[in-house]
Amino acid sequence: MSIFHNSTSSTFLLMGVPGLEWAHAWVSIPICCLYLTALSGNTLILFVVLSDPSLHEPMYYFLCILSTSDLGLCKSTLVTVLGIFWLNAQEISLDACLSQMFFNHLFTVIESSVLLAMAFDWFVAISNPLRYSFILTDLKIAQIGAAIITRGTLIIILMVVLLKRLSFYRSHVPHHSYCFHPDVMKLSCTDTRVNSAFGLTVVISTFGIDSVFILLSYILIIHSVLDIASPEERKKAFSTCISHLCAVAIFYVPLISL
Secondary structure (H helix, E strand, O other), rough: OEEEOOOOEEEOOOOOOOOOOEEEEHHHHHHHHHHHHHHHHHHHHHHHHOOOHOOOOHHHHHHHHHHHHHHHHHHHHHHHHHHHHHHHOOOEEHHHHHHHHHHHHHHHHHHHHHHHHHHHHHHHHHHHHHHHHHOHHHHHHHHHHHHHHHHHHHHHHHHHHHHHHHHHEOOOOOOOOOOHHHHHHHHHHHOOOHHHHHHHHHHHHHHHHHHHHHHHHHHHHHHHHHHHOOOOHHHHHHHHHHHHHHHHHHHHHHHHHH
């Protein structure tokens, strides 16, 4: 079998759920419901926040960024999966695969960064409420948002560039139903040690560091909440804290399983 280097004619076959090809039509139903729920829910969040001036606050700005990245993540993964199940669109070119992988990983990194920003926002609101509006100004929120997008873009672009230099056989079958960096990297017929090392560095420098700081933030938040004298205010703060932790768990638990 011939080997290519940086060839756009190289293709990958996305198989959906191996062994359950006969049930793809049924499997697609919950996935379609999940996609429609994510699409409508995140769109509703964006509409409500943008249309209500009273919600133009740091926490809701971060929520809008989180909803936007979640929409992008759904578009870059679930649409491809549904295409496999409904249209049998299994074949994808190398360039299309790398493009999908770029957006998939970019939005994932952005979501992790936004969860960290939301933890910082809540920490400031609890520990220093009198200076909250002076610390998290609109300019500061814009700078944080720009930093989040810039960090993710630079890291993932470099990841894709390093992957683009590899050689691939003409056809490969990744383990996932969409293009995922470890899968695509393993399908190369050349040395991938640099890619493996960089991929590990990306995981540690994004999800690893973000999760550590998120955990530290919530430890400090809980400590601050326990110092609140009013039982009602303490209960309200704990309720918000639990909802934030649930959002973090919903993001990180599936990520760990990958």
